[in-house]
Amino acid sequence: MKFKRSWLILLSFVLMLGILAACSGGSDNTSTEGEKENEEKETGPQMGGTVVGAMDTAPSGSFNPIFYEEAYEANIIEFVYEGLVSQNNSLEFVPNLAKEWKYNEDHSEITFTLEENVKWHDGEPFTAHDVVFTYKTMSDPDYIEAGGVRASEYASRLLGYKEYSEGQTDEFQGVVAEDDHTVTFKFAEPNVIALSDASFSIIPEHIFKDIPVADIPAAPESREPGKVIGTGPFKFTEMVQGEQYVLEKNADYWQGEPYLDSVVWKVVDQAVILGLLENGEIDFVADPNGFQAADYEAVAAMQNVEIIEQPDFGYQIMGMMHNHRAAGDMTLDPSKWTVNENLKDPRVRQAIAYAIDRQAIIDGLLYGRGIVQNSPIATQFWAYDDQNPPAYEHDQDKANQLLDEAGYVDVDGDGFREDPNGEKWVLNLNYPLGNQIRERSAPIIEEFLEEVGINIDLRQPKEAAAYFEDLEKNSQDWDLYLVGWSLSSGDPSPEGLWGSKDFYNYSRWNNPEADKLLAEAVKPPEAFEQDYRKEIYSKWQVEFGEDLPALILYAANSLWAHNSRMKGIDVLPYQFHNNPHLWYVTE
Template identity: 70%
Template structure:
């Protein structure tokens, strides 16, 4: 019981910190109106030109600002202001025009033709045309894209001729075809239920990258340096102090109209000081990817100048099992990890972790425990049929006993079926405080059922994710979070065995085949049919269990009330920033 005791002490300490923070920030003053409203409401003055807005994120972007190569949500904070796709989404996740003003499908939905905006320009004044669209998708399908570090092959793999072109068997790219300067047609191998989602990817400029070898693109100044990154979006990337500050200046010639703000500045700020800076007005908003901590909710709510946005996260945190070791994209070199190969072991670990306590202790219940890696905002999410893995230490011990993992030497920890010492290592990165706090609590839960866990010294996020990619041969367990795409519930971009994000090296042919079945036309155009197949896949995931879905905490975003024009989406705070303006 010593583990349980120390766990409760740790959770109590975290709760105490939140209570102290709430007390320090929630004191009422004589200036607070008796009706409970905080502060004086801003008088509506209408949109005004000018001003600088400052946002905060707790981790520095790694420095890759090319949409076809970036990997992190921190880089997306910059990219989303610079680049645009042909289509966007609204608050109901319905597709809406962006760089394409309209589109039409052919009869069997194997082709979709887009009419492009005729007044859109790149930041350097060059016109945006169909050539840029063709070029972007050609790069995603290009031989050498994966070798150059590209991880988004799933965006292009449904296109006609993708297999032949990506392998070099054909020199002709058939998937995206220019009709004229402002018309482009996407052609798919077969009718595609995800056609609009596939066409939503940010477009990059051919006149900037067209003369480069794809191997040189990730390191090119045009992918990394302020002043040289060129998009069509409402803001230009103009200045940067790497790891500290990133400046976006308005694109006065933006095709949807000149932005009201002069600048949006991103500052990299330690989580510990973000709230103080928010309260005194040194930063104006904190949003993606981590927002502010649930422990600080009452403190932020008591700030009269701050507005809170709370909504379910479009993603989740996992503890992954390193099921195989070896290069992610070369299954022929994978070697099974004997320490976690038995599904009963993985299931026992899921039962051992009290995810409800983890959620309540760390996030004050502001979130949810989910059992499937599909966002709950999609109606394809199945909350009934997959295994639920409610906290049950006795069931965990029973499964471990059945699998032959028992304590043979009486030291309180189980040995493997051969009688050898059995120690699992748990890896996690620095920077995300939630993960840093979760790791020792998970260790406690697992040790309570006799599983010895060693916490590996955490590394900076950039190093950690690089190691997860190419240097994880000794890993057993790892913590990571996923922000999901909002365009389609298909989980294949992360969980298929042949994709670059398959960090557990999960190799389940039946699960792969079920995803193919869920997307295969014409049946896949029937939503009920598709949801049924995705439900069957979710059950497979839960039974084979390449990862424990720990929690999906609520997004907690905050912004200064001087910022007007905010229209948050279910998956993103910075929506239509050209409409943002400040009142002072």
Template identity: 60%
Template structure:
């Protein structure tokens, strides 16, 4: 599509959109727990101004400033990054073979078309030709092979890699990742622009596994996988190379991150000249948005719910409100890793040490009844969210609220359950001892950066202590240090607060809750859960969505009874942007859609 035609098309779409409110879309298959909400927009501009703006059409140039309240940890290699703050950069710098639309269906991106073989064990994709990396080198099928081969490397996990969910089903993964095989069979380049994914067994959702961002072979081929995380090519502005619409060119670490447009972007040169990310305190974000010093606030948590009505009154700001693709949780540490396993980077469930303070699932259930989740939603979210009972996004067809236990706030029930289990206040100090009469203190940790989480921590502490549970609420840690300790399983952790932004490709929860999943910070080891998650992906039965929904209903029951975590709430996404920004077409899970088509109406 040439640039002139594309501009005309954008103009027509823009004219059509001016008379309508954006609507948050859910998957057509949603039945349980899904909500559809109107996007909130301020419409106090005059019609005359809108007509002038529409007539002008997309303009070249200009800079946007985005804000996030916590600094990226500094890992900008897609196969190694961990945090949403790093994803804010990578969303603009790296592309995947396929993307998704508003109905969560897979659509072409770097791959323009594809087909599967008859028994669903192979997926062959035809790639776009002429795609350029940021340094001018050409993107080919070898880059795809290299990306997946790197994530299957024997040193990948020990180097800190956590994206094994994308490679586990691939043909020969086990042999290659263990070092038993020298060649990788899972992804093969047929020619420069054709790549085939081979699976060990028939795969019900092959495009999901092909949806990971691609890294450049010519940049990393001489860097051992074990050394990739510390390489400049994974960390330094100017050395990060992707195929995305913007290049990561400069940074003042923990303060500012600058992206400049990729002139040779394969979908057309972006209209914007640059995007600047600033790290600012959440408490001042709203003021900066009003003054125009910040143009947009989106992932990971958007504008604070307490500021919604204030921002809604700003004449220069649009708000997008829709159900979040994620949740906040109170995690229970079931087990801890050994020091040896932490040092070697191994995830060996047979070596895990049980956390006796939380070993009984009924204790975890009692704790859950002592937490006022609805109160958190009303008091902290100002009603802009909902308690949820399952770690599957409400937008997915697999979410089944009825299958999970609803831990409504019931401190009396929490107390009676603990009484029956022998956790009673034997010495009259107001706190319960364990059944052996020993002091029972639960350490609780949480990170800084997210005001809602910071405010939740002392409220949860107070609620648990009202039920006689002695909580040692420790000083919060900066997110990078917090995640490191959480990953390494400091052996005195019991309770932790965390939030997850979920993937939109499939409801499969194994990436977070499988026994050996790196993100399984609770170190949950439940054979029934493991069996059900595998069953839900097993062909041929799993080709039927109704079958998978039934299996996932069973799994949600197991999760909510064994409780690796208490799901606190899913807050509404509250994304806000300055009206000078045009061309925003949000998806259910992101505002960063087709950023090469974003433009500002005051560009010089």
């Protein structure tokens, strides 16, 4: 998911469609609507009311920002918790729980001055000690073993992180409370992305301080309504597991009392969401899946609904397993990996890329509402390079040529190629259930690859939880896999997904040159210049495109819709939920 944010080249666009629903009880609808608009202008936003959002999948149940793993859980978390900084529509960092900040001379420290009137939902004051506690917990020796995956992105550059996280010392040096409302982040070296590192949501020390880190994920304070405590504009108060999640307004919210009384999330089958949207039983459908491109015209025709369309801040990939981990080995040590013989030749991986008609998938399954993307850096970032990385336009002749050159030819005349030793060569393709477009793309990809003589074993899809468990722990015989990534908006660095020792590097990609470029892109002092970073990231994107740990299949447009009665909506490039305390309804 999701998470943090900042930068330029904003390629997002917003399409606002739909008409205000006519009021009942009046024969002159135009006049009635005009009266309502004039009344709204005169009175401003109204207090009260509830809006209902729809999710097509139930959250797994972790509502602690340092341990949650999925976008469905984030739909609750983002209303409840906050960070020191947030981001605006241009992906620039702006004040949030911290009202200002300053760097020391070499940018190895950043000191935040906190807002002084912030309280947790239970009335306790928010202080700098909560900030220290949050980052200390993410740096704890037990954090990763307990299931935490965010230390590498937010804590690993802190001063003394390695020693503290490995249990060599009990002294946590990385974040220091100067007083109750002043906190300093100290880094091991000058940090180009210090604001991004400091942007993570803060959890309350007084709630978790007596709970061992290993026990925090399962603690009621991380999972149960009424016990999940944040500083945000809404409180998590009720839950019918797998069906409904209720957020009630925090009347004492430090940025002002929210206009709405409550926000309710309902878990609804994707097949009926649009009907509920049309008849007003739900008010919005947005993150993480929105509505399907095939339904665009139907939604556009709804008189009481408005559409928001913009490029997704993420993408779908077909990963290619470069290496495999040994069975039972959960370390991130590339020296222990074994080469995947089926895909070890880069010409084979490149042939696969040429064989797949990505634009056809976009046109056929997304109805044209998406883009071909040739790099795993979001197109909205200044660092995205749309010129230099290989484009891999659909070219079956090129695919056939590369496979022939690599020695993969059809020896026995059955239409499928054997490997260079004349042995049967089959690539398995794995994918999860849950995303309908991804599910439908799997047999299409199989067909494209078999057209150039690659024998594909399209495996039975699995439920997402089981699929990702296999991908993490039991993928020793996997070749190709489908997955989608939502990206962090805090910085364009692809670390976290594509570094050789990153947890989510499911392709087990071990490319020393690529790792070197990732390190150079954030190494001071040169990396304080954006043009320098852009040049380094361009080289990295070329390396990625040539070595191909994955083919970026497409970035679908985000398609969100809301009832016209909802006002105050100001979406961000990466999410629908933004300043929900300013949302209100007109009826």
